[in-house]
Amino acid sequence: MAQKRAHGELEHADTGRRPSAPKPARTRACVECKRHKIRCETVEGEQKCSKCLRSGAECVPYNINHKLQEEDALWKAKATAEIAQLRSAVQQLLRHNQLPPMRTDVDQPSTVVISPTNVVSENGCTAMVVPPMDMTRENSPERSVDEEDTNLVPAPMRSLYDLTRIRNLRSNARWKTNASALDDDFITQGIISPVEADELFKRYMENIHELLWAGMLCPHSTLEQSRRHSTLLTAAIITIAALHTPGGDETLLKCYNVFVSLAYSTCLSRVHNLDDIRALVLAAFYLPSLSWKLSGIAVRNAVELNIHHSFQKLMRGQTEHRGNVRLWYALYVCEHQFSIAYGRPPLIHPDAAINNVEDFLNSPLSTPGEVRICAQVALFKILTEAYLAYGSDPEQALTESDFQQLRMFNFAIEQWRLAWQHRSADSASIGSYPSKGIVLYYHFARFQLNSLALRALPAPSAASSESLSYDRREAANIAIAAATSTLTLIFEEPDLRKALPGVPIFTHTMVAFCATFLLKMAKTWGGVVQAASPEWATEPVGLGLNFHIGQVLSLSRRSAHLLSKVADGLNEKHLTRHIVAGIRDLLKHFDAIETPRSTGPLGIEHRQLGGALTTQSMDIASEFPSATVDPMAGWNMYDLIGSYGFGFDETYLGQAASSDLDLWPM
Template sequence: MILESDSVWKNQVNRKIRNLESAIEKLAGNASMPDLLDAEDDEEEDDPSEPQDALPTSNLSPQIDKHKPHNFEIIMDDHGPAAIPGSIVSPVIMPGVEPNRAEDIITKGVLTVEQAQTYLAAYQDRLDHFLYRIIGDRRELHQIRAGSPLLLAAICAVGALHVASSDFEKCYQVFVSTAAAQTFSRRNTMDDVRGLCVGAFWLSSISWTCIGIAVRISTEIGLHRSITKALEGDRNHYFRTRLYYLVWVCDHHFSVAYGRPPMTRQDDAIRASARFLESEHVVEDDARLVSQVQFWVVSRDIYESFGVDVEKPLDQQMIEPLRRYSIRLDNIRADWTERFSYNAFVGNYPRKGVGLHYHFAKLYLYSFAFRGIGKPGWKTPDIALDIDELANSALLSATAILRAVVSDPEIQSYLNGLPTYFDVMIAFATVFVLKVSTKYATSVRVDTSEIRALVGELVEVLKHVTADMHPRHLLVSVARGVETLLGRCCTSEVGPVPSNAHVTMQPTFENGLYDTSMGWDGLDQFSMGDFDFLSSQDAYNFQPDLQYQSLPPM
C-alpha cells in the first residue's frame, strides 16, 4: 500500500509539473522571454526506475517521435533489382499526432487570427514574389494553417519583420522552437520544407541552420528524385521539383557566398532544369527560378575550381578557366534579361534582379584577381596584364552594384523585401571598393574621390530606406556599418580631400590592417549569429596612407 501510494503521488506530481511547464512555455512565448524555458534545477536527477512516459514532455513538440527505439521492417517496393540499397529498410513509425494537427502560432495564443492574417498578407502580396512564390496559390489563412505550423510561424515572423511590428520577437521565438522540433521528426512534409526556406531566405541570424534542416528533410522525402515524373507532366512531382530547386538555390545563397561547400549536389534534377521549363505546368515564376539555378551552377563551379584559399595568387593555368566562367555568366544574363516582363507584385524586379545577380557573380569571380596580393607570386610578369584586366572588371562590377542601388528608386523599393543575400552582397561590394580605393589604389586605376562620393550616396540611400525598418533587419546593420566604415576611411592626418585633388596611394602590404581575402571569406563577419558589421575583424580599421596632389581647376 505504501509503494502504491508513492506511485500515485509521483504521477500526480508529474502531471502538475507538466501543467506548470506548459503554462510557463505559453507565458515565455507571449512575453518573448525564452530564458524562462531554460530554467532547470541543476541538482535534479532522473529516477532510473521511473517510466519514461511519466517524465515531463511539455517542451517537446507532438511532431517529435517518442524517444523509443525504432523497429525496422524490410520492404519490397515496385522498383526492379537495381533499387537504391537503403530503400529496402524502413523504420516503423508508430501512429501519433499528425503534423497538421499540432498547435500553431494561433492556437498557442501568440497571435490572433487577425494578426496572423495581417502578416500573411504582407508576405504573400509582396515578399513571396521575390522568391518565385514559395507558398504557391494559397491565399487564405486556413489553407496555410492546414499545411504546417512551421510554415505559418515562418510567414508570420518574416511578415512581422518587414512591417516592423513589435510582434516579430515572439513570432521569431515560436518559429525557432517549432523548427527545432522538426530537426528530429520523421513526420515532415513539403510545407515544413517551405517554412524552413522562408526562414532561411529572410531570417538572417538562423539562415544557415534553417537551410541545413531543409536540405536534410527535402532529400529524406525524395524531392530530388521527382524530376523524371515532373518532366512527364505529373503535377504533384512538378511542385516537388520546383520546391527542390528553391532549396538548392537557398543552399547556395548561404554556402558558396560564405566559403562553405554546398550541401546539395548537381544531380539529375539540376542538370534537367532547362527541360523542366518545357514541362506541362510551368509558369513564369519557374523561369525566374531556373535562371537562378543556372547562375548558381556557374558560381558553384567557380567555387570548386578555385577553392577558398585567398592567400594563393592566380597563376597562368587559372586565367583561361576564369575567362570561360565569365563568358558563361555573360550568356546567362543575355538569355534571361529580355525574357522577363513587368510583374504586378514586384514590378520590374524579374528583369533587374537578373542584372544584380549577374554583377554579384562577376564580382565574386573577378575578385580572385586580388588573391595573394602583396605576396610572392602575385601578379607575375607573365599574367600582369591579365590581372590588371580582371581587377578592373571586379571594380566595375562592384561599382555597378552600388550605382544600381543609389540611382534606381525601384531597386531601393525592393530592399525591404529582398532576401538577406542581397544585403550581404551590397555590403561586400561596399567593403571591396573601399579597400581598393584606399589600400590598393596603385594596383587598380581608381578615382578615390569618386568612390568615396559613391559610397557617401549609398549611405544616404540606406539610411533613408532603413529609417522605418525593424532594427533586427540585416540592412539596418549594413547601413550603420557602411556609414562607420566611410567615416574611418575618410579620416586622415592630412585633413579632408580638396575638391580638385587627385589621390594616390602608397601600398604598405605588411601592416596587416586589412583582410586581403577578396573572395567570399571577406564576408565572415556576416556570420549566422547577430550581424555586427564591424565587430569581428579589425580589417576595417582603415588607416590609408594618402598623398594629395592638387590639380588645377578644370
C-alpha cells in the first residue's frame, strides 16, 4: 500500500501537475451588449460593463423572461387598441340602425351578438343576443340528503339537476328588481327620448290600459316603475302606444325595433320574471305578425316559472299567488284567441285553474277585472271543446249526426251569456264596454260555431237546394244572423265604438271576419237563383237561407266606414287600415251591380237569396261566373269561412299588399 502511494507521488512530481482550481461562474451579457451582439466585458471595481460605461447606459443583466414580458405587453396593448376601435365601429353601426348598444357589464356572462337573416326591418337586421352554453355548476351549498328525499318522485329534469347541479338545467331562477336598470335601458341610451317614452306611456294608460281587464297586464302606474321591473314590458307598452298614435312612423319604427331586439334576446334566456311574460302577452294582443309566436313563447316561459301550479297554491291559502293565476288566465285567453284565429291547436289545455274559475272568484279579493277575464276563459273553454270535436280540416264537412252536438254547444254559449253579462260590471272610465263586450263575444262565438255547417259543402247551384238539410240550414241561418248581429251591435252601442280603437286586434278581426263572411256569401251564393220563383217573392225560397244581399252590402259599407274612422286615429301600420282596404276591395265586386230593391223586415232594401231572376239580376249572373253554366268554377269553401278559424294570415294579412305590411315580418 505504501509502495503504491509512493509510486503515485513520484508520478505527480515527474509531470508537475497540480489539481485545477474551479472555473469562475460565467456571467451573462447585459441587455445593452446583447442588443448590439458584442462581448460584455466587466470592469474591476465597477457595477457596469465597459460598453455601458462608455455609452452611459444603464447596465441591466439580461433576462429572457423580461423579453417575453415586453412582447406580451406590446401584444396586449395592440389588441386592446384594436378591440376599442372595433367596439367604437360596432356602436356607430348600432346607433345608425337604431338598435340597442352592446352591453359592457363585466358581471354578466359573455354573450355572442349575431344578426339573424330572417329578422328584417326597414333599416336592416335586428340584433339578437344568444346566451352561452354554460355547463357550470351552482356554487350554492349542496342540499342535504334529507332535503332531496322529501320528494320521492320529482320531475325527471329536476332529478338530473339534483345530481349534476348544472345551473342551466334549473328552470326556477330567481329574479329581483334591478334598481340600476334605468342606467342602461334603451331610454337612457337615447334610442327613445325620455320625453317621447313618457308621452307614449301616458297615452297607453289613458286609452288602452283599462280595456284589457282593468289593466291586469300592466301593474305599474308610472314609466319609472315599469323600467325598474322590466325593460321588455316598457318596450311593449310604448310600442303599442306608438301603434295607436297617428303619424309618428319614425317613433313606431324605433320602438318596434327595440321590442323585437329585446324579445329575440329573451327567447333563449334562462332568467325571466312575470313582467317579461306580461310584455309578451301584451304585445301578442296588439302586434298581428308576432301574435302567434309571442303567445307561444309566453306560455313556455310561464310554465318554466311554474305559474300553472299557482292555482293549487292559492287554494291552499297562499294568497300571494293570486296575481300568478290572473296571468295564467290571460295566457289562456291570448293563446286560445290566436289558436282560433289561425285554426291551429292550442297549447294550454283545461286544468284545475281553467275548470274552476268560480272557485277563483269566490273570494273577497276578486275584482271586476278578474270577473271579465274569467268570463273570457269560460267562453274559450267552450270554443276549444268545439275545436276538439270538429277539428280544423277545411275539407271535412259536418255530418248530420254532428248537429245534435252543435246544438249543445249553442246552448252552452247561451248559458254563458246569461251567467256572465250581468256580472261584468260597467266602469266609469270605459262605460258599458264590459257588459256589451260579453254580448259581442256571444254573437261572434255563435257565428264561429254555426258557420261550420257550411264547411266543405259541394259547389252550390240552382239544383242543389235539396243538399241543405233542415239542421244544416238552421245552423247556417244562425251563423248569418250572428254575423249580422255582431256588426249591428257595434254600430248601435256607443261605448263599443268608443273602445274600438284600443281593443286587441282579435276584436277587429271579429268585425272583419263577419263582414267578409257575409260578402263572400253574397258573392258565392248570390248567383244561385230560381227561375221558377215569382218576381214578387218576399220570403226566402230555394236554399232557405235568411240572407239579404242589400242588408249585407249596407252593413259591410258601414263597417268599412266605421273602421276607417277608427283607423284615422291610429298609426298607418295598424291592422285596421288593411282590414278596411280588404273589405272595400270585396265591395268593388258589387259597386257596378244595380240590385233589385224591396223593403225587408228591418226596413233595409234587400234582395233575398234564392229570389226572382229579373233583368237586373242577370247583371249579377254576368258579373259572377257562379250563375253561368259552371255555377262555381274554382269555388273554395275554405276561402269563404276558413277552417275552424279565421284563416287569419291567409285571409286578412294577405289582403293587403306586402309593401303595406313592411313593418310586420311574417
